[in-house]
Amino acid sequence: MEKTLIIIKPDAVNRGLVGEVIDRFERKGIKIIAMKMEHLSDAKLEEHYSHLAGKPFFPSIKKFMQSAPSILMVLEGRKVVDVVRKLAGVTEGTEANPGTIRGDFSLSIQNTIIHASDSTEAAKKEIARFFSKAELHDYDKVDTEMIYSESEKE
DSSP: OEEEEEEEOHHHHHHTOHHHHHHHHHHHTOEEEEEEEEOOOHHHHHHHTTTTTTSTTHHHHHHHHTSSOEEEEEEEETTHHHHHHHHHOOSSTTTSOTTSHHHHHOOOSSOOSEEEOSSHHHHHHHHHHHOOGGGOOOOOOTTHHHHSOGGGOO
């Protein structure tokens, strides 16, 4: 099964939306295999946002991301990167469709409630950046039989 990284950002933590965000993944049938709360360091943010580090707005992103702790999660499921991206909605909150996480809770291009890996390759790098192998849990989710057909479980 595919894995992806999710960061529930400080705006969601401060607005009391963490449970709502997690609930959307759980209701979809996605398996949570790791989760923790962390104040993100300069080093981790600079690595994670290295593609933006030279931009004039990067200090604002860093300040926002350090304004409160974030919830870091690894999710697992069939085509989970694409599924989670669809659940999250487009990055610009004012353009995200109603029914998506950003469409329902964001009006911003920066304060977007959630980060979701944009590819399986990015997910592998991002998961390794924020989680050790020992923090990833392998277990049998009891509702798997109801979520996937026999051929989709691999």
